[in-house]
Amino acid sequence: MATNTFGRRGVAAPPSRASFQPVAAPIVREIVRDPAQALPSEGTLFGDNKLLADIPFLTIGLIFGLLLIFALQRSLAIDVARDGDLDVRSLIAQGASGYDLVVGRGEWWRIGLAPLLHGSGWHLISNCIGLFIVGVRLESLIGRGWFALIFVASAVAGEVGSLLGNGPGTVGVGASGAITGLIAALFVASFDPEADADQTISRLKTSLFFGVPALLPLAFGASGNVNYYAHAGGAVAGAALAITPWLAFWSYDSLPRSAGMTLLAASLGSLICAGFAAVHYSSYMADAVHYIRASEVPTKSDEMVSRSFDLVTRYPKDARAHVFRAVFFLEQANLRSAETEARTAMSLAASDVAGGPVRSGAQGLMAVLLWAQGRESEAKATAAEPCRAKLAEVRRILQKSKLCS
Numbered sequence: 001m002a003t004n005t006f007g008r009r010g011v012a013a014p015p016s017r018a019s020f021q022p023v024a025a026p027i028v029r030e031i032v033r034d035p036a037q038a039l040p041s042e043g044t045l046f047g048d049n050k051l052l053a054d055i056p057f058l059t060i061g062l063i064f065g066l067l068l069i070f071a072l073q074r075s076l077a078i079d080v081a082r083d084g085d086l087d088v089r090s091l092i093a094q095g096a097s098g099y100d101l102v103v104g105r106g107e108w109w110r111i112g113l114a115p116l117l118h119g120s121g122w123h124l125i126s127n128c129i130g131l132f133i134v135g136v137r138l139e140s141l142i143g144r145g146w147f148a149l150i151f152v153a154s155a156v157a158g159e160v161g162s163l164l165g166n167g168p169g170t171v172g173v174g175a176s177g178a179i180t181g182l183i184a185a186l187f188v189a190s191f192d193p194e195a196d197a198d199q200t201i202s203r204l205k206t207s208l209f210f211g212v213p214a215l216l217p218l219a220f221g222a223s224g225n226v227n228y229y230a231h232a233g234g235a236v237a238g239a240a241l242a243i244t245p246w247l248a249f250w251s252y253d254s255l256p257r258s259a260g261m262t263l264l265a266a267s268l269g270s271l272i273c274a275g276f277a278a279v280h281y282s283s284y285m286a287d288a289v290h291y292i293r294a295s296e297v298p299t300k301s302d303e304m305v306s307r308s309f310d311l312v313t314r315y316p317k318d319a320r321a322h323v324f325r326a327v328f329f330l331e332q333a334n335l336r337s338a339e340t341e342a343r344t345a346m347s348l349a350a351s352d353v354a355g356g357p358v359r360s361g362a363q364g365l366m367a368v369l370l371w372a373q374g375r376e377s378e379a380k381a382t383a384a385e386p387c388r389a390k391l392a393e394v395r396r397i398l399q400k401s402k403l404c405s
Contacts (some may be wrong), residue, residue, distance in 0.1 A: 006375030012400065039186035042113070046395075048216070051210060056135045058139055058147055058148060058259055059131060059135025060290065062131060063131060066118070069116050069117065070117075070121070070124050073086060073094055073118070075091075076090065078090045080295060084121050086120060089284070089291055089354075091173055092284055093110065093277075093280075093281050093285050094113070095116075095117055096172060097114035097162065097171070097173070098168075098171040098172060101162055102159075103163065104168070105353075107276070110135070110272055111270070111273075113270065114172060114173050114174070115173075115178055116157065116270065117174070119173050127174060130176075131179050133206060134186055134206060135147070135182065137202065138182055143258075144259040145258050145261075147182070148259035148262040148266070149240050149241060150181055150182060150237070151182060154177055154178045154182065154235075154237040154241075155234065156237075157234055158176070158178060158180070158230035158233045158234035158237075159177065161231075162229050162230040163176065167356055167389070168356060169352065169353065170354075170356045171353070171354045174227065174230070176225070176226075176227065176231055177231060178235035179234070180211070180215070180238065180239055181235060183206075183207050183210045183238070183307065184239040185241060186206060186233070187204070188238075188239050190203035190207060198271065213263040214228070214235075215228070215232060216234060266327045290315060292311060294353050295314055304327055307330040308321070311325075312325045317348060318348070319348035319358045319359070319362060320358055322342070323340045323342070323345045324338075326341035326345065327365070339369050339370075342362055342366040342369060349362055360385065363382055363386045364394040364397060367379045367380070367398060368403075381404055382397050387404035
């Protein structure tokens with residue numbers, strides 16, 4: 001029977017025993033290949049990560065951890081707002097951070113807890129989606145050890161950025177600082193010289209898709225409830241740690257792949273912070289009864305006016321109730337009583353660790369009242385701070401009265 005040889009046809013006569021010499025077997029390229037090159041039949045997830053070999057276990061574990069923590073938050077919350085937000089007083093008791101709390105009261109332990117907390121289900125879900133998509137691409141590239149280090153360092157840096165950027169009376173929670181750090185790290189990793197073009201494009205697209213909306217509003221005077229300063233702090237830390245291996249002439253493959261020590265240290269630190277939170281928990285929860293519950297806060301202007309007397313009677317320490325009452329008197333053209341209520345709201349908000357937005361709103365209302373009475377110089381001086389604040393609605397009202405010009 002004829003025997004085919006590689007690339008030739010015909011019969012090959014076997015050599016005689018006397019003339020036989022052993023030779024090295026040829027290496028067949030189709031069988032022995034670079035292990036970094038995937039077979040076309042191998043399944044992939046998000047383009048550059050192998051479906052089975054590169055499952056982001058740490059990313060998935062972090063997501064489950066955040067879900068469990070939020071479930072605990074929800075079970076301990078005093079109240080839940082109509083839109084699903086947890087009561088801000090509950091967040092403060094659970095470990096939310098803010099300048100007045102961390103710097104003013106010396107409660108440093110909040111820096112270790114706030115990144116693990118979330119203010120609503122939607123807040124949590126949006127962060128988890130971003131964490132998963134970025135983690136799938138980044139964890140297998142830099143290893144779980146460096147991934148964990150970036151997450152923890154960016155979380156802390158995000159809290160520092162929040163404290164430096166946000167004014168007093170602002171309370172914040174969320175893992176977005178840590179996640180933005182991972183996004184920045186993915187952006188830096190996009191320029192890895194060992195990556196092919198498809199990997200580079202995939203990483204760039206993902207990092208820009210999430211990174212631009214997370215950071216760009218800072219250039220235009222960010223407003224609203226998003227903590228962009230935490231994003232900025234996390235991004236700086238994440239980018240710095242991602243570029244460190246290049247500065248040290250390391251490759252990503254040489255980075256530690258195990259996250260055990262980092263996770264152990266972070267877990268112990270979080271438990272210590274939780275212990276401090278437990279000590280202060282009862283006092284903050286006792287103080288919370290003096291403030292309007294989240295589900296009771298009016299959401300429409302007519303509701304604010306109609307319920308103002310009831311709310312100011314039941315919650316005399318809550319600055320918001322006095323703002324509502326001031327609006328009621330303003331609509332009744334009783335400017336003197338409205339001014340009294342607005343000044344009371346300003347005074348209460350100034351001593352409230354979560355009173356920053358209310359203070360700006362009360363000052364804006366006071367400026368409008370003074371302007372309506374013809375006291376223009378006082379009105380402009382009072383409007384100076386709320387004009388600099390990040391409350392879009394207050395700024396719109398003041399600009400309409402030309403008090404922010």
